[in-house]
Amino acid sequence: MNPQVAVIGASQTKFESDKGYEAIIETVFNVVLEAMADAGVKRDDLDSIVTSSVDLWDGRTASNQMLTDVVGAIMKPESRVAGDGLGAAFQGIMTILAGVSEITLVVSQCRGSMGAYYEISNWVFDPIYQQTLGLDYLSAGALQANHYMKQFGISQKDCARVVIKNLRDAQNNPYAQVAREATVDEVMDSPMLAYPIKEMDVAPISDGACAVVLASREKAKALSKKPIWILGAGSCLDSHYLGDRDLAGGDALIRASKKAYGMAGISDPLEELDVAEVSAAFSYQELLWTELLGFCGRGEGAKILQKGMTSLGGTLPVNPSGGMIAGNPVTVAGLTRLVEAVLQVRGEAGARQVRGARKALAHGTTGCCGQGQYVMIVGN
């Protein structure tokens, strides 16, 4: 079947630890203007807008309301996804498939620097039982890390190599927040935060925003010289309670990716995809997600990384942008992965370009330890 929706414009900000030099609305306005210019569309061309932001990160109720002016939403339909930006892209696709919109702007923004990571991620949990135990994304991630690593014999050094690859490759990414050469010893010697997760295993917290312009098949063909088609998309949600899930099992990501691969006609992702951008907030998660996405067998994520198969120049480069380890604008992370995937298949990824990339995967997660999973395949 011919793909029905294309990405015709994409933009991202530089990810920084603190964008205190400008207001949120300035950041968002700039990134929206860039994406619209990239798509060659004007405000009047936008039929609807989907935003992604989270009230607790923004410190406001219904915080999308503050974006109305700068996303061009006055007298237009706008809806908000209170979660990962790739989820907003899903909603954007649906506005077009439903026939209510021909051109949809998708915008995601977060200021990680504004609030307190511990408190905000602690408030994700059940207030009556789990919050008081001190659960947050880091301590929950440590439970998942340990469970996965013990089950498949993954070492802390295996995880350290993810950090080294991503920080190294991020040197090719002008939008990255952290980029440098690092060593296994350096990661191993960084302070232990929650066993087995150390400081350098954790994505930094960033400020940033992304915007993507989606168009129907007809509009994309009429307006764009380089439409990037959404070839497949899948999303799936696991149980909320950690104790109900198999933390290393990841059935939600397996199902989401199978759905996306099915639509895109992909049977062997390792061979048929040219590049993958995955949302891993911790080093161990990149290994876990690559396994669940079917790039290798279970427990082999570290092996394919060590062989260089997921490095730039390998069989299937994973996170040539440096991924979230190089910059983590929290709820913007998934839409950033889509922007990177689009740049790759356009051949516009600069020094991080995977040569001849034609099909790319973008992955996003929402909630704790990958409760919600999004997978999108794009191609030209």
Add this chain to the structure above:
Amino acid sequence: MRREVQQEELLRVPVHMKLHYRFPAGAHYERFFKEMKETGRIMGVRCPECRRVLVPPRPVCGECFARTEEWVQVGPKGTVVAYTSICFSFIDLTTGKPRPIPYGAGLIQLDGAYSAINHILEEGDPGKLYIGMRVEAVLKEKREGNIGDILYFKGIEE
């Protein structure tokens, strides 16, 4: 166009939000905490379809999309299915003070339960913790009807 970081600090307005909520615990948590307070028993609910026992108890089994009504006692012994040792400090909501670090935290599958529960582990040394470790709940003497009634889980020999 992206701009370079300006040298001068722009105005920042510090805001401290103090929000008050009263979360209704619902009948399932109500009974869970009441049993724990009055009898020291840890209770779960059994799904009428998959027959699995969910802890903490809740009104619906998400997998079967079915109401749960049958109460069963679980634990107090159980098995560690995941663990960590927390080395970063944060304000403990129950005391308002920083919780001393490091401390152990884990997912514990109580005997008779399908789902595992999060809780504190007495052992905080990751070298001494392991998946499959047998533990038992240690309850407060004077219980108040909240999750703090379980002080922590301690390792046991069997």
